[in-house]
Amino acid sequence: MIETLNKVDSITECFHCHEPCRADAIEYDSKKFCCSGCKAVYELFSEGELAEFYKNRSFDKQADKYDFLNDPTLSEPFVSFRSDDYIRLKLKLPAIHCSSCVYVLENLHKVDKGIKSVTTNFVKKEADILIQPDQISLSNLCQLLDSIGYQPDLSLDSGEGVETKKMSELSLQIGVAAFCFGNIMLLSFPEYLGIDGQDGEFIRFFGWLSIVLSIPTMVYAAKPYFVNAFSGLRQGFFNIDIPIVLGILTLFFRSAYEIVTSIGPGYLDSLSGLVFFLLIGRWFQSKTYQSMSFERDYKSYFPLSVLKVAEDGEMSIGVNDIKIDDQLIIRNEEIVPTDAVLLSDSTSIDYSFVTGEGAPVMVTKGELIYAGGRLKGGRIAVRVRKECSQSYLTSLWNNQVFKEEKLTYAEELTNRISKHFTTIILSIAVLGGVFWYFTAPDKMWQVVAATLIIACPCALALSAPFTNGNALRVFGRHGFYLKKAALAERLAEIDTVVFDKTGTITSLKSIEAIYNGADLDETSIKIISTMTKNSTHPLSRAITAYFKGLDGVVDLDYFEELSGRGIFAQYMGADYYLGSSGWLGIKEEDNLNTSAVYFKVDDVVIGHFQIKHAYRKGINALLKSLGKEQSLQLISGDNANEQEYLEGIFPEGTKFYFNKKPLDKLNLIAELQEHGNKVMMIGDGLNDAGALRQSDFGIAITDDVSNFSPACDAILTGNELNSLDRFLKYARKSKQVIFGSFALSFAYNLIGISLALSGMLTPILAAILMPVSSISVVLFTTLRGNYLAKKLML
Amino acid sequence: MSVIYILIILSVVVAGTFLGLFIWANKSGQYDDTTTPSMRMLFDDKKPDAEK
Numbered sequence: 054m055i056e057t058l059n060k061v062d063s064i065t066e067c068f069h070c071h072e073p074c075r076a077d078a079i080e081y082d083s084k085k086f087c088c089s090g091c092k093a094v095y096e097l098f099s100e101g102e103l104a105e106f107y108k109n110r111s112f113d114k115q116a117d118k119y120d121f122l123n124d125p126t127l128s129e130p131f132v133s134f135r136s137d138d139y140i141r142l143k144l145k146l147p148a149i150h151c152s153s154c155v156y157v158l159e160n161l162h163k164v165d166k167g168i169k170s171v172t173t174n175f176v177k178k179e180a181d182i183l184i185q186p187d188q189i190s191l192s193n194l195c196q197l198l199d200s201i202g203y204q205p206d207l208s209l210d211s212g213e214g215v216e217t218k219k220m221s222e223l224s225l226q227i228g229v230a231a232f233c234f235g236n237i238m239l240l241s242f243p244e245y246l247g248i249d250g251q252d253g254e255f256i257r258f259f260g261w262l263s264i265v266l267s268i269p270t271m272v273y274a275a276k277p278y279f280v281n282a283f284s285g286l287r288q289g290f291f292n293i294d295i296p297i298v299l300g301i302l303t304l305f306f307r308s309a310y311e312i313v314t315s316i317g318p319g320y321l322d323s324l325s326g327l328v329f330f331l332l333i334g335r336w337f338q339s340k341t342y343q344s345m346s347f348e349r350d351y352k353s354y355f356p357l358s359v360l361k362v363a364e365d366g367e368m369s370i371g372v373n374d375i376k377i378d379d380q381l382i383i384r385n386e387e388i389v390p391t392d393a394v395l396l397s398d399s400t401s402i403d404y405s406f407v408t409g410e411g412a413p414v415m416v417t418k419g420e421l422i423y424a425g426g427r428l429k430g431g432r433i434a435v436r437v438r439k440e441c442s443q444s445y446l447t448s449l450w451n452n453q454v455f456k457e458e459k460l461t462y463a464e465e466l467t468n469r470i471s472k473h474f475t476t477i478i479l480s481i482a483v484l485g486g487v488f489w490y491f492t493a494p495d496k497m498w499q500v501v502a503a504t505l506i507i508a509c510p511c512a513l514a515l516s517a518p519f520t521n522g523n524a525l526r527v528f529g530r531h532g533f534y535l536k537k538a539a540l541a542e543r544l545a546e547i548d549t550v551v552f553d554k555t556g557t558i559t560s561l562k563s564i565e566a567i568y569n570g571a572d573l574d575e576t577s578i579k580i581i582s583t584m585t586k587n588s589t590h591p592l593s594r595a596i597t598a599y600f601k602g603l604d605g606v607v608d609l610d611y612f613e614e615l616s617g618r619g620i621f622a623q624y625m626g627a628d629y630y631l632g633s634s635g636w637l638g639i640k641e642e643d644n645l646n647t648s649a650v651y652f653k654v655d656d657v658v659i660g661h662f663q664i665k666h667a668y669r670k671g672i673n674a675l676l677k678s679l680g681k682e683q684s685l686q687l688i689s690g691d692n693a694n695e696q697e698y699l700e701g702i703f704p705e706g707t708k709f710y711f712n713k714k715p716l717d718k719l720n721l722i723a724e725l726q727e728h729g730n731k732v733m734m735i736g737d738g739l740n741d742a743g744a745l746r747q748s749d750f751g752i753a754i755t756d757d758v759s760n761f762s763p764a765c766d767a768i769l770t771g772n773e774l775n776s777l778d779r780f781l782k783y784a785r786k787s788k789q790v791i792f793g794s795f796a797l798s799f800a801y802n803l804i805g806i807s808l809a810l811s812g813m814l815t816p817i818l819a820a821i822l823m824p825v826s827s828i829s830v831v832l833f834t835t836l837r838g839n840y841l842a843k844k845l846m847l
Numbered sequence: 848m849s850v851i852y853i854l855i856i857l858s859v860v861v862a863g864t865f866l867g868l869f870i871w872a873n874k875s876g877q878y879d880d881t882t883t884p885s886m887r888m889l890f891d892d893k894k895p896d897a898e899k
Binding site for chain 2: 152155156159172173174175176177217221224225228229232235236239240255258259262266
């Protein structure tokens with residue numbers, strides 16, 4: 054008995070895993086470890102000079118957090134291979150951010166024998182892990198990862214893997230095109246150098262070989278253009294691929310005809326070069342941010358599993374298996390997965406992400422909790438009222454907007470131009486043909502073909518991909534991540550910017566306190582700030598910050614912090630309380646939606662500190678600058694308490710909407726669009742998801758790009774919000790660059806077409822003119838784009 | 848001069864082999880992740896485990 058007591062007295066926590074150590078604790082490097090596994094991790098870390106990581110990590114005590122993974126159906130989405138002996142799984146580890154992370158993760162097999170291998174993908178922030186399930190369970194693996202700071206992101210995303218496949222096919226196509234281009238060019242060298250005549254045999258041989266080599270280009274490398282042109286024709290709109298395909302086909306058949314009938318060497322080198330350059334343009338535009346997800350809906354925000362109270366204790370069940378009248382257990386910081394009635398006494402729920410309301414809401418026994426709320430407080434029991442897909446929040450996704458693909462293709466600048474372009478080129482070719490028919494009929498077909506060949510809008514098709522791809526990279530350097538490069542074009546047309554309030558122009562991370570009530574004398578201020586300085590609670594820090602400059606320190610006679618309630622102190626015989634209304638027995642004023650900290654001396658309430666989310670730094674300047682070019686609106690799920698202040702920082706003429714439900718937001722955007730406005734929506738939460746989807750350009754703001762953000766066109770990091778005006782300016786300038794390079798390519802076309810019409814276009818001239826026009830357009834857009842970025846300090 | 852026929856065909860075959868190698872490398876996933884291997888190669892090999 055005495056022994057046990059002694060042990061408890063001298064209980065030590067393991068330096069690595071924070072579990073209590075047994076008597077046989079291992080001592081190493083003057084630190085205690087509970088097991089050799091933990092010691093090994095420490096050794097590994099300190100050898101790799103990674104010991105720094107022990108200094109700043111928060112330790113999560115929720116040991117059963119990952120238990121649901123031991124259920125094969127729930128872990129299915131992450132497992133790529135499963136047998137009795139091995140499980141291979143792919144996990145997203147958003148915390149990966151440097152080569153040391155790769156090192157630590159790939160050496161995990163030294164820490165636990167059950168882990169066979171870990172292969173990380175740095176760009177995608179993913180790890181491919183092979184384990185032996187009889188040695189380590191999936192939940193233990195995730196706990197291990199979590200305990201060393203790599204919390205796995207276990208949310209479900211759709212559309213995975215399609216992008217990678219597309220990219221891989223594109224690089225194959227580029228490879229094939231490059232192969233054909235290079236070889237055909239070699240075979241065309243005699244032609245370039247003017248060596249022909251006596252060795253007609255060779256020329257014929259080279260010609261036939263070129264035809265053979267150009268077939269892979271036609272059927273494989275140029276495939277995307279044929280496919281796009283065909284689907285464009287079928288849907289009845291003119292895309293840029295139609296004139297390209299027209300040019301490619303004319304090139305190929307004209308060349309084949311020339312070679313077969315031995316009247317010339319053909320233009321097959323130009324053909325393969327053209328396809329090669331076009332594919333390079335595609336590749337440049339196709340850069341995407343693979344570690345980010347732009348397609349998330351509520352399913353990836355919600356937990357995968359939830360604890361259900363069954364007859365034989367608690368068990369994890371999948372969110373989709375929740376039935377009406379189930380009894381669920383929700384723990385602190387967890388998300389309520391469906392509309393449910395509270396069975397416990399009372400608790401507070403943070404809806405800021407779902408409704409935009411700033412402060413946590415108090416819920417008492419018997420009241421309804423809506424899906425998506427985050428629990429702030431101890432564990433509670435709830436009874437389910439609706440199935441997950443039918444809840445108040447998720448019903449937003451049943452709206453029509455989410456069922457239709459967001460159209461981007463038809464409105465792109467290049468496609469709009471290509472229609473006129475094709476008409477003009479065709480009429481020029483016909484006119485030229487008619488003219489030559491009357492002057493020299495034998496030259497007619499050559500002139501028509503040459504016109505169509507040289508007018509092929511290669512440079513035209515390259516302008517936008519390179520300019521937009523460039524914009525995507527410039528924005529990406531500044532924490533503004535576009536889903537697709539082509540979206541940069543749409544950014545230029547925005548004339549209305551709609552802001553969400555909570556989490557968008559305010560930061561969820563920093564809070565602000567404002568004092569309301571009777572005047573405070575100097576001593577009271579000193580007492581309050583002494584009390585708050587002794588506490589690390591975020592609310593205390595906010596109050597400390599409020600009194601900055603006025604504060605001083607007094608010697609308190611007594612100080613006590615009561616967790617979840619407030620601070621109690623005694624000074625000069627008086628009792629001082631700082632804390633929640635519930636603790637101090639104060640009836641909260643009804644209109645006070647924000648949480649408040651009350652200040653009470655003895656039995657008298659002196660006043661209260663209103664706590665609200667602080668506005669992001671620099672927001673005033675941004676709004677002023679944006680207001681010059683765009684009209685602004687604010688739409689919030691929160692109440693109108695702060696309207697007066699907001700009117701001060703938004704430019705005149707801004708419209709404000711408060712107390713708006715998610716669907717109202719969507720409808721408001723749709724209404725603006727009906728009036729012909731191009732609307733940009735900036736929001737952060739699930740309640741903005743509908744509006745983001747409906748808008749012409751939806752930006753999700755997030756303070757951490759690995760966090761959940763709703764489906765959108767672009768993700769913007771919170772601290773870069775201030776650069777938004779410059780992003781818009783850059784997008785408008787980029788559009789001018791596209792127009793500039795259009796002008797350039799038209800100039801080339803003018804020269805080429807006049808050569809073709811006069812019957813002077815030789816294969817050599819075509820072989821020179823076509824790549825030169827493409828390369829100069831690429832150079833112009835890239836250089837101009839980078840110069841503009843520098844000028845705007847982006 | 849007819850040796851040129853053989854040379855040209857030979858060169859196309861050689862180039863084609865390289866194209867085939869590129870296609871193989873691409874299909875086997877060697878281009879799926881180009882960043883991590885560049886980090887991995889800089890890690891020093893650990894000394895072999897004492898138990899083995």
